[in-house]
Amino acid sequence: MDDFIAARSQMALSLGFHIIFSCIGMVMPFFMAVAHYYWLKTNDHVYLNITKAWSKGVAIFFATGAVSGTVLSFELGLLWPTFMKHAGPIFGMPFSLEGTAFFIEAIALGFFLYGWNRFNRWFHWVTGVVVGVSGLLSGILVVAANGWMNSPSGFDYINGQYLNIDPIKAMFNDAWFSQALHMCLAAFAATGFAVAGIHALMILKGRNVAFHSYAFKIAAVFGGIAAILQPLSGDISAKDIAGRQPAKLAAMEAHYHTSKSAPLIIGGIPDDEAKEVKYAVKIPGMLSFLATGDLNGEVKGLDSIPAEDRPPVAITHFAFQIMVGCGMLMLTIALFYFFAIWKKKEWLRKRWLLSLFVLATPLGFIAVEAGWTVTEVGRQPWIIQGIMRTADAVTPMPGIVYSFYMFTGVYISLSLVVIFLLYRQIRMVDKLYDVPPYSPQTKD
Amino acid sequence: MLYVVIVYLWAAILLYLLLGGADFGAGIIELFTSPANKKSTRKTMYRAIGPVWEANHMWLIITIVILFVGFPAIYSTMSLYLHIPLVIMLLGIIARGTAFTFRHYDAVVDDMQEIYNKIFVYSSFVTPLFLGIIAGSTVSGQIDTQASTFLSAYIQPWFNWFCIAVGFFTVAICGFLAAVYLIGEAGSEADRRMFIRKARQMNIAAVICGGIVFVIAYAQGIPLIRWTFGNPLGLAAIIAATLSLVLLWYLLNKGKTKILRILAGFQVTMILFAATVDHFPNIVVLKNGEYLSLLEHSGHEKAISVLALALLLGSIFILPALFYLIYSFQKKSSASGSGIA
Ligand code: HDD
Numbered sequence: 191m192d193d194f195i196a197a198r199s200q201m202a203l204s205l206g207f208h209i210i211f212s213c214i215g216m217v218m219p220f221f222m223a224v225a226h227y228y229w230l231k232t233n234d235h236v237y238l239n240i241t242k243a244w245s246k247g248v249a250i251f252f253a254t255g256a257v258s259g260t261v262l263s264f265e266l267g268l269l270w271p272t273f274m275k276h277a278g279p280i281f282g283m284p285f286s287l288e289g290t291a292f293f294i295e296a297i298a299l300g301f302f303l304y305g306w307n308r309f310n311r312w313f314h315w316v317t318g319v320v321v322g323v324s325g326l327l328s329g330i331l332v333v334a335a336n337g338w339m340n341s342p343s344g345f346d347y348i349n350g351q352y353l354n355i356d357p358i359k360a361m362f363n364d365a366w367f368s369q370a371l372h373m374c375l376a377a378f379a380a381t382g383f384a385v386a387g388i389h390a391l392m393i394l395k396g397r398n399v400a401f402h403s404y405a406f407k408i409a410a411v412f413g414g415i416a417a418i419l420q421p422l423s424g425d426i427s428a429k430d431i432a433g434r435q436p437a438k439l440a441a442m443e444a445h446y447h448t449s450k451s452a453p454l455i456i457g458g459i460p461d462d463e464a465k466e467v468k469y470a471v472k473i474p475g476m477l478s479f480l481a482t483g484d485l486n487g488e489v490k491g492l493d494s495i496p497a498e499d500r501p502p503v504a505i506t507h508f509a510f511q512i513m514v515g516c517g518m519l520m521l522t523i524a525l526f527y528f529f530a531i532w533k534k535k536e537w538l539r540k541r542w543l544l545s546l547f548v549l550a551t552p553l554g555f556i557a558v559e560a561g562w563t564v565t566e567v568g569r570q571p572w573i574i575q576g577i578m579r580t581a582d583a584v585t586p587m588p589g590i591v592y593s594f595y596m597f598t599g600v601y602i603s604l605s606l607v608v609i610f611l612l613y614r615q616i617r618m619v620d621k622l623y624d625v626p627p628y629s630p631q632t633k634d
Numbered sequence: 635m636l637y638v639v640i641v642y643l644w645a646a647i648l649l650y651l652l653l654g655g656a657d658f659g660a661g662i663i664e665l666f667t668s669p670a671n672k673k674s675t676r677k678t679m680y681r682a683i684g685p686v687w688e689a690n691h692m693w694l695i696i697t698i699v700i701l702f703v704g705f706p707a708i709y710s711t712m713s714l715y716l717h718i719p720l721v722i723m724l725l726g727i728i729a730r731g732t733a734f735t736f737r738h739y740d741a742v743v744d745d746m747q748e749i750y751n752k753i754f755v756y757s758s759f760v761t762p763l764f765l766g767i768i769a770g771s772t773v774s775g776q777i778d779t780q781a782s783t784f785l786s787a788y789i790q791p792w793f794n795w796f797c798i799a800v801g802f803f804t805v806a807i808c809g810f811l812a813a814v815y816l817i818g819e820a821g822s823e824a825d826r827r828m829f830i831r832k833a834r835q836m837n838i839a840a841v842i843c844g845g846i847v848f849v850i851a852y853a854q855g856i857p858l859i860r861w862t863f864g865n866p867l868g869l870a871a872i873i874a875a876t877l878s879l880v881l882l883w884y885l886l887n888k889g890k891t892k893i894l895r896i897l898a899g900f901q902v903t904m905i906l907f908a909a910t911v912d913h914f915p916n917i918v919v920l921k922n923g924e925y926l927s928l929l930e931h932s933g934h935e936k937a938i939s940v941l942a943l944a945l946l947l948g949s950i951f952i953l954p955a956l957f958y959l960i961y962s963f964q965k966k967s968s969a970s971g972s973g974i975a
């Protein structure tokens with residue numbers, strides 16, 4: 191492995207790790223707020239127990255999200271000093287606002303976690319909501335920074351110089367809205383399905399059924415709604431890309447030749463030599479429709495892009511297929527679930543519906559990782575689309591390979607510890623929370 | 635607007651040193667506490683820093699963001715030549731932050747606790763050590779932008795006696811801050827006396843390390859002495875710090891915890907002030923004798939003014955909430971006497 195690949199892999203690894211924790215950090219506070227609300231309204235202790243159990247999980251995830259985020263803010267400079275030297279002042283606006291949002295989140299979390307029985311109950315509830323809102327805001331802001339890398343704006347690039355900088359324009363670049371919308375929905379869908387899946391498993395095992403059923407419902411409703419909206423927002427993203435990054439779209443779809451009435455390619459193995467996709471299902475005209483809204487529209491193929499500016503096709507294509515595949519599965523499960531709530535209440539107690547949710551536990555997070563792979567790999571060879579190449583941005587320091595191995599080790603062990611802690615947390619639900627009626631044993 | 639940003643940068647570094655430093659220091663104290671006392675140290679510490687723990691940590695991120703938005707050339711030079719100590723510091727931050735949370739939130743209490751403890755105390759030591767090393771290397775004049783070998787480019791700028799001495803000085807300062815802070819949080823008279831003892835020890839360690847820093851600076855021709863003592867403001871700050879030190883020793887036994895805290899904070903503020911005032915606005919000294927200056931190497935004007943606005947706006951939201959957080963937990967924990975369950 192050479193240092194350049196190592197630097198890219200380390201960045202991808204750190205972000206791929208951070209995104210899981212940040213999705214959970216953005217979304218769980220809302221689930222908690224709902225459970226907390228029901229507890230305050232109904233005085234049903236199961237809801238209190240859910241809130242407390244979840245808040246412990248959130249504290250674990252928040253800490254891991256915070257340290258991995260801190261690492262990222264250094265890594266941008268450690269791995270891409272040339273990029274940061276030029277890009278920092280331009281796309282720094284969302285980061286500086288994000289600092290505020292993080293701060294508010296951390297303060298509100300302090301109030302929430304340590305504030306049980308200390309403050310007015312509704313003030314305490316509101317601090318929980320503030321944690322969620324500011325978390326979501328941080329997510330939107332960072333994604334706006336990433337959007338700028340896909341759709342650079344807010345400066346003039348003249349003779350290799352970055353002039354007339356306008357950080358506000360840079361923040362509201364063309365990509366920020368579609369990416370931020372899609373990201374927020376993804377966080378809700380992924381976290382919702384993961385949490386629902388774990389609680390569904392516990393219901394199937396017959397453990398603490400009341401506790402897990404209430405928890406399941408909150409997560410499934412949030413996740414389900416997001417999963418239904420997700421493909422719609424994905425369509426907005428695809429149309430956006432067709433305009434701003436035709437090379438990325440062509441790589442996603444393994445679309446080699448510019449053509450009208452282009453087919454949508456599902457599955458298959460892209461062959462760069464022969465410039466075709468083997469063993470694929472093709473739906474005529476569908477790609478043109480998705481990208482332009484017209485069955486006969488013209489879609490630019492990879493042949494319209496100079497060879498040195500083409501992104502890797504196979505990775506981008508596979509990642510896109512995985513994301514869309516997961517999205518379709520989640521959509522189907524969500525539709526079943528809402529149909530059951532609406533017309534077929536008896537389904538809700540059936541093992542098959544719960545089993546579907548158990549199987550779907552990891553789908554959302556797989557889609558999140560795949561989606562980011564599409565966005566980032568699809569932008570290659572550029573770090574700033576059309577302006578700066580990734581290869582020109584990387585640190586000249588040799589030996590990044592070792593740093594990559596080391597961070598891989600660290601992240602693997604951290605993941606194992608978090609899984610271990612979560613497992614213990616869930617196993618303890620019996621002891622801590624299954625003592626009806628509520629007794630003072632429950633510690634917070 | 636540039637000065638607004640510089641003030642925020644300085645304030646963020648100071649607050650990280652004071653609050654984050656006390657936070658590291660708690661782990662350092664635990665490291666140097668006899669096994670018998672470890673448990674109560676830990677309990678006091680958790681009660682004291684738990685609620686504001688996440689917030690302390692934010693000052694570092696603010697510092698970094700200000701650097702890369704406002705002073706990109708300084709940020710990228712430091713990231714490049716100090717890559718290795720920065721990575722070690724990051725590993726320390728990861729280990730510490732996660733171990734602290736894991737040991738509190740692990741649902742089962744068993745042997746794992748010991749592992750979290752070990753990781754926590756050792757990383758509490760390593761992180762400020764490397765923070766100090768990084769700070770030392772900015773002024774040691776060893777960063778060589780024309781370096782041609784791996785050693786001279788990526789190792790020598792930070793791996794030298796001066797930087798290491800600054801690192802140990804930082805560790806001692808953190809331990810001192812934490813000990814003074816914890817005196818007021820102690821649950822029992824025995825604990826209180828123990829923290830007073832620790833505060834003394836850490837203070838002596840800091841003075842010794844500080845002396846060593848100057849000796850090495852003199853030996854290596856780093857103009858630290860001229861900087862701190864040659865500038866009237868720097869000299870005044872050093873004198874003020876020394877006087878407050880005398881006062882602090884006198885008051886240590888009197889149990890006036892509020893004054894002690896203020897004095898300790900004041901001392902550290904003066905030290906940072908003395909260390910930065912003379913060579914302001916030059917924050918990084920390069921080997922060829924040139925400087926990276928906050929005034930000359932700042933980012934584009936527009937970026938600076940937007941950054942300043944964002945910081946001012948952020949403060950309006952953050953500061954009242956932060957004060958309320960600290961205030962309510964101080965009030966409630968002294969009222970109930972029990973703190974966090
Ligand atoms: C639960 C997760 C999830 C699901 C089910 C989907 N996506 Fe997605 N997708 C993401 C999670 C995601 C993501 C990880 O959040 C990305 C990466 C960058 C971004 O803004 O969102 C993303 C990026 C992304 C992009 C690239 C955006 C860019 O580079 O600017 C496109 C075109 C789509 N998605 C399209 C879709 C379509 C058509 C889906 C249909 C089902 C879909 N996504 C489901």
Ligand code: HEM
Nearest residue numbers: 198201202205206209332335336562563566567572573580
């Ligand atoms: C959390 C979700 C994200 C994931 C999973 C992700 C994934 C990746 C991947 C796979 C690469 C390597 C691409 C390649 O070299 O082929 C990469 C590179 C990079 N990403 Fe992201 N990314 C994410 C979000 C972001 C955000 C929000 C930013 C900045 C604001 C960002 C900045 C970068 C930079 C600077 C690089 C290195 C240059 C490059 O390869 O283009 N990423 N990321």
Ligand code: HEM
Nearest residue numbers: 211212215216251252255256259260262263292325329332
């Ligand atoms: C798409 C990518 C990203 C998303 C959606 C995202 C979102 C978030 C969220 C929601 C948090 C709060 C953590 C929690 O509540 O658990 C967080 C933490 C953090 N993120 Fe990210 N982030 C992304 C990428 C990045 C990048 C590229 C950086 C660095 C430049 C970064 C820096 C940070 C930092 C420093 C924290 C810690 C803040 C704290 O202490 O609370 N993030 N992120």
